Amino acid sequence: MILLSAVEENYLKYIFQLSEISDKGIVKTNDLAYKLEHSAASVTDMLKKLSDKKLVAYKKYYGVSLTKTGLQIAVQVLRKHRLWETFLVKNLKFTWDQVHAIAEQLEHIQSDELIDRMDEYLGHPKFDPHGDPIPDKQGVFSSANVICLADAKLKKQYLLANVNDESSAFLKYLNKIQLKLNDKIKILDKEEFDETIQIMINEKKQMTISKDAAQNMFVKVV
Amino acid sequence: MILLSAVEENYLKYIFQLSEISDKGIVKTNDLAYKLEHSAASVTDMLKKLSDKKLVAYKKYYGVSLTKTGLQIAVQVLRKHRLWETFLVKNLKFTWDQVHAIAEQLEHIQSDELIDRMDEYLGHPKFDPHGDPIPDKQGVFSSANVICLADAKLKKQYLLANVNDESSAFLKYLNKIQLKLNDKIKILDKEEFDETIQIMINEKKQMTISKDAAQNMFVKVV
């Protein structure tokens, strides 16, 4: 069990996030410096340390990528971040925009037992309140191409792919409005004021969906 | 709003705890060093820094006490610690001997909003799983009328209200003898020779309690 500082964990997390949108998973020093809001010199410094610990593969003037160990740690930090965000929104009723800063702190709490029990407590959610996938204990993300219904685009055709909330209240609600997994959903309108959404289900039934409900539904593009 | 490091918060917390069992609230450098498991020299160093920040009143070779500001912060750290412990035991089903180390980390998460919502979520608990009082947002503790089991009277009915020692060894011992907070305790006999105590638990189970154990248990009169 490797114990890392919160700072080191953050480096790994950001390298992971940048590597996902970069060429061949190679992250540039300056991009990392910008993300971390540190000087490029500090980043170079830390990259050498992480390289010594075999958490990253670093080549001078070229860039950095995660090793297998570094990747595993980065993914677990992301898992913790997203589980905490889920807890903050679902249980403590924070709004999605309030939780990031707090989760940035909570993600560095060191206790596997804690995060396992939190995962259990939340009902093993697969997506966080922003619709980002939550990797499981083994680091496996559930299917990509799924977005939160709250973030879905107007006029496009989707299929209901996943629900985040396993509470009986929410499932009963879905039952009542007769919405099931793999039903077709098209967004007719989004109301800016209260963020409710007008949807068409299976090309025949029109419904108004609350912001809360939409945030718990995940759809994939047809 | 003063932002302190986790290290500084810990100093204030331990000064508070030691001042409660000390003469006139004056804490000695060595006692603090022992509690923090740091060298006395490090403690002197930090006391000077905390003194500069007006969080403690520090007099060389004499001792340290909290200022009004320092006290307020210490009590809020304690509040966070105890609310988190309550959450870990009540909601995540940890046993009370597992939670201390995790709460030591969680107590330093910086967010008033978070702790307010957690307090609300837990239903404004007044005591934590160890029976320690949880100060409210204003820093006010609710006091129970508790006495040490070692000082309790023969033949009287008590409830186990609090334990002094949060070491995992002691809490495991309580688990083993199946003694929990709010269990009924009646003192059947006190042995003068070694100061062991015969107690009846919940009117059905008889036990012998050592002097050491009894000094770590606190009971309230029914």
Next chain:
DNA sequence: TTTAAAATTTAGGCTAATCTAAAAATAATA
């Protein structure tokens, strides 16, 4: 009351994580 022991502070040093300024390497342009 003098001396020995204990507690505390001072002095000097170390590591992690940051910084700025200058140097070096790479990329872009004339």
Next chain:
DNA sequence: TATTATTTTTAGATTAGCCTAAATTTTAAA
């Protein structure tokens, strides 16, 4: 290709928070 601009690294410094060893102050004992 030569020169300039950009990116990255190196060098040297700083701060927080710790340490050990030595010096100082306080307390206890003879």
